[in-house]
Amino acid sequence: MDTLTRLEATIAQRLTASPDESYVAKLHAKGLKKIAQKLGEEATEAVIAALAGDEAELVGEAADVLFHLMVLLAEKGVRLEQVLAELDRREGTSGIAEKASRSE
Numbered sequence: 001m002d003t004l005t006r007l008e009a010t011i012a013q014r015l016t017a018s019p020d021e022s023y024v025a026k027l028h029a030k031g032l033k034k035i036a037q038k039l040g041e042e043a044t045e046a047v048i049a050a051l052a053g054d055e056a057e058l059v060g061e062a063a064d065v066l067f068h069l070m071v072l073l074a075e076k077g078v079r080l081e082q083v084l085a086e087l088d089r090r091e092g093t094s095g096i097a098e099k100a101s102r103s104e
């Protein structure tokens with residue numbers, strides 16, 4: 001089982017834990033708006049770390065982004081496999097070609 005698949009299972013388990021003992025449960029109790037806000041904050045922090053040029057900082061912030069995205073997906077009932085299937089569908093199609101096809 002890969003890291004994101006294990007994380008997805010852990011998050012699903014922790015959604016029903018006590019908010020006093022679980023950060024996932026705490027976020028779930030606060031609701032979708034708070035989870036979305038946290039994802040936005042973590043994304044901004046990743047951007048700042050990238051621009052500051054600190055690799056260790058960027059790695060940490062990128063992990064925070066992925067974790068909070070996984071919590072958001074769980075909250076919305078979207079499975080990781082759905083997102084991976086979408087990436088698989090896009091595989092091999094250049095982003096430039098895809099954009100050009102939209103403006104035709």
Ligand SMILES: N=c1c2ncn([C@@H]3O[C@H](COP(=O)(O)OP(=O)(O)OP(=O)(O)O)[C@@H](O)[C@H]3O)c2ncn1[C@@H]1O[C@H](COP(=O)(O)O)[C@@H](O)[C@H]1O
Nearest residue numbers: 007010011014017021022023024025026038063064067068
């Ligand atoms: N990967 C993570 C992970 N990454 C980051 N974080 C937490 O995300 C939080 C983000 O930091 P912030 O300072 O922004 O959070 P905060 O101050 O509590 O947030 P605010 O209330 O101020 O908005 C920190 O509390 C981190 O510990 C994570 N918490 C949990 N996990 C994974 O989720 C699993 C389940 O965690 P629990 O639900 O806590 O058991 C863990 O075993 C890990 O695998």
